[in-house]
Amino acid sequence: MLDINFESLRLIGLNHSITSQLTTFDHAVPGGRLARVCEVQRDWIGVHDGATALNARPLNRLLRALAAEDAALAVGDWVLLSTDGDDVHWLSARLTPLNHLARRTSEGRRQSLASNVDTALLVMGLDHDFNLRRLERYIALADAAGVAPVAVLTKADIGIDVEARMAQLRRRLGPQVPAFALNTLDGDSARVLAPWLGMGQTLILLGTSGAGKSTLTNALANSAQATGGVRADDSRGRHTTTARSLHRCPGGACIIDTPGLRGWQPDAGEDALAATFDDIAALARQCQFRDCRHQAEPGCAVRGAVDPDRILNYHKLLREVRRTEQTPLERIADRAKWKVLVRQAQSRGRQNRGG
Ligand SMILES: Nc1nc2c(ncn2[C@@H]2O[C@H](COP(=O)(O)OP(=O)(O)OP(=O)(O)O)[C@@H](O)[C@H]2O)c(=O)[nH]1
Numbered sequence: 001m002l003d004i005n006f007e008s009l010r011l012i013g014l015n016h017s018i019t020s021q022l023t024t025f026d027h028a029v030p031g032g033r034l035a036r037v038c039e040v041q042r043d044w045i046g047v048h049d050g051a052t053a054l055n056a057r058p059l060n061r062l063l064r065a066l067a068a069e070d071a072a073l074a075v076g077d078w079v080l081l082s083t084d085g086d087d088v089h090w091l092s093a094r095l096t097p098l099n100h101l102a103r104r105t106s107e108g109r110r111q112s113l114a115s116n117v118d119t120a121l122l123v124m125g126l127d128h129d130f131n132l133r134r135l136e137r138y139i140a141l142a143d144a145a146g147v148a149p150v151a152v153l154t155k156a157d158i159g160i161d162v163e164a165r166m167a168q169l170r171r172r173l174g175p176q177v178p179a180f181a182l183n184t185l186d187g188d189s190a191r192v193l194a195p196w197l198g199m200g201q202t203l204i205l206l207g208t209s210g211a212g213k214s215t216l217t218n219a220l221a222n223s224a225q226a227t228g229g230v231r232a233d234d235s236r237g238r239h240t241t242t243a244r245s246l247h248r249c250p251g252g253a254c255i256i257d258t259p260g261l262r263g264w265q266p267d268a269g270e271d272a273l274a275a276t277f278d279d280i281a282a283l284a285r286q287c288q289f290r291d292c293r294h295q296a297e298p299g300c301a302v303r304g305a306v307d308p309d310r311i312l313n314y315h316k317l318l319r320e321v322r323r324t325e326q327t328p329l330e331r332i333a334d335r336a337k338w339k340v341l342v343r344q345a346q347s348r349g350r351q352n353r354g355g
């Protein structure tokens with residue numbers, strides 16, 4: 001029988017949607033217990049069983065099962081843990097995640113970020129890090145996974161045009177995405193973000209290197225993660241955090257800190273993107289032309305009502321999604337077509353120079 005201490009596991013995010021899976025679960029591992037993945041490394045998996053943090057290794061049978069689903073263990077996953085006579089800890093199974101955050105690399109590869117997350121705190125500095133297109137990209141990533149986005153604008157104490165930027169952000173994103181300007185060093189963050197930090201809640205922090213994710217984690221979880229300085233000229237961080245990790249907050253929520261992402265796309269389809277930009281979709285129904293791009297077309301209902309840069313960003317993300325949804329053959333055909341065009345242009349150039 002599986003040994004579950006609900007009270008202690010609740011502190012690392014256990015909820016009834018997860019435990020209800022156990023009734024139909026084949027857990028024939030002697031001494032098996034439930035644990036949560038806190039850190040994924042190449043050779044070991046950091047897990048917490050509600051009482052202690054320890055390092056474990058996945059059994060081959062788990063690796064095979066994951067490979068069959070084209071899945072991998074991610075921070076936030078619930079797993080079955082057992083300890084053998086030599087005190088080695090093994091993971092034998094993973095419970096089906098309730099949701100799963102992933103990104104696409106610039107080559108289109110899908111990469112797991114975290115599982116079983118309630119809220120994504122999208123962390124962005126009010127210094128040179130401020131970029132609303134990037135924020136919308138993060139919102140698309142969260143929306144596509146069914147994770148509620150909350151924008152946390154850090155460095156309100158040293159930021160540039162703080163009030164104007166917050167007003168611009170709220171106008172552009174509308175009321176659906178709560179947004180806060182914070183100085184994460186002043187100790188007020190936990191109070192402001194309290195509605196998302198309730199018992200059993202899981203949050204993930206996403207944002208560029210240097211945005212203040214580890215500083216915010218430390219403020220919310222009373223922990224002591226290493227934080228890094230940023231370059232003065234462009235506010236870029238130094239990639240101080242190198243792996244995703246899970247931290248417990250005093251109020252019973254837990255937080256997944258992540259390294260800054262570079263070169264990525266949301267793992268979202270066209271429908272998910274349309275949901276993120278549903279203000280555009282709703283107004284577009286009143287445009288004169290069904291395929292209106294809301295640029296110079298007459299009778300457009302979107303232009304003027306939505307920030308023009310938001311419209312451009314939506315179309316940019318749509319183009320990226322369509323490109324990653326191409327089959328490998330379509331991509332090869334597309335590349336071949338480009339090569340021909342480039343070659344034609346080059347030979348035209350040579351002819352012009354020669355003639
Ligand atoms: N003045 C001020 N400085 C801040 C604030 N938040 C973060 N910082 C500073 O910004 C620098 C970068 O913060 P980190 O928390 O390391 O950034 P990070 O997002 O975790 O960066 P990576 O771990 O590299 O992904 C540190 O020197 C922090 O002290 C803030 O609200 N105000």
Ligand SMILES: [Zn+2]
Nearest residue numbers: 287292294300
């Ligand atoms: Zn239009």
